[in-house]
Amino acid sequence: MRSIIPFAAVDAKTRLASVLDTDERAAFSRAMLDAVVETVIEAGHEPTVLSTAPLDEPTRAASTSVIVDDRPLTTAVNDQLTADSPTLVVMADLPLATADDIHRLTESNADVTLAPGLGGGTNAMVIREPAFRVDYHGASYLDHRAAATDLGATVETVDSRRLATDIDEPDDLAEILIHGDGAARAWLVAAGFELDAGDGRVGVRRR
């Protein structure tokens, strides 16, 4: 199965700007990408990183190729979909994802299998329907369901907290400190982040 990991290489993760400066956001985004690449490889695939710009450093895995495409996410991903192979698309900001989670997606025989993110996004998907095209704008999970149904394609949803947890906002960092164990967690700990248990949901603070 072809596997694509879209990656925003320039000015990434702007919603983390209150806790990380530009260089830190770049380094942290790269740590998350490395975690996802390793997970996809562990699940038995040879991922292609679909990056908006050349990577500063090559990935550690020799089996990983990089395609640079600076067009919007939707356009770039659709250009990678081919009629001759199912395609796995996994976002680069899912450091909690495990190989088991990827298996849950790829084991599904539905024409379109979706792992929704919090807030209506589509964090990972497997596309087996050649006519299907992605559209990541807005509540893409609902749009992807509707698009599949319009094509007469079967749809399945994978219920995974780990795949649902894309890292966009400061509070999301707590999920990595609570549940993570890879490069992204190590990066956060080295940068001085720790859990901050106030009222309600646990957040993060920085030393």
Place this chain on the structure above:
Amino acid sequence: MRSIIPFAAVDAKTRLASVLDTDERAAFSRAMLDAVVETVIEAGHEPTVLSTAPLDEPTRAASTSVIVDDRPLTTAVNDQLTADSPTLVVMADLPLATADDIHRLTESNADVTLAPGLGGGTNAMVIREPAFRVDYHGASYLDHRAAATDLGATVETVDSRRLATDIDEPDDLAEILIHGDGAARAWLVAAGFELDAGDGRVGVRRR
């Protein structure tokens, strides 16, 4: 298996105060409770609602009993744990939970099976270790793991987005509108809530 659904019946869901007044929060909390009661029954159990005050209206299910205990959540739940039966504890603010999700918890043979919430909470759990006691303060997921390990008990974590999505804050309401289908979603729609797709995660607005 004994099953407990703790329910805060008085001044509940204060973090929703910016979008729901006191009476609305009470009604919406009750709609969520009803959804969870139905789910637990559908999963084959006879739930006991552990409420901080008498319910205004009885539950629709005759097989559901209500115990009133106005002590703090941790104390009240621990008082319900008995040595002679495993216990399922499911929070009342999980309207996305399905019977399948409950099965994933109860099928586990671990001494303690945890479904973490976003932000480090424990949204649902099955306790088979008689010496185990809950502690819902702070990052309870980590505390529960540590407590189980201290007892030499085995621990398993269920990876479910639906069980992870407790409804505490306005943005959480979007998850119900996107993924829900029961009483809680019907209540929100009747109250005029709809999805609001701006930048980033989809939220809600009220007509």
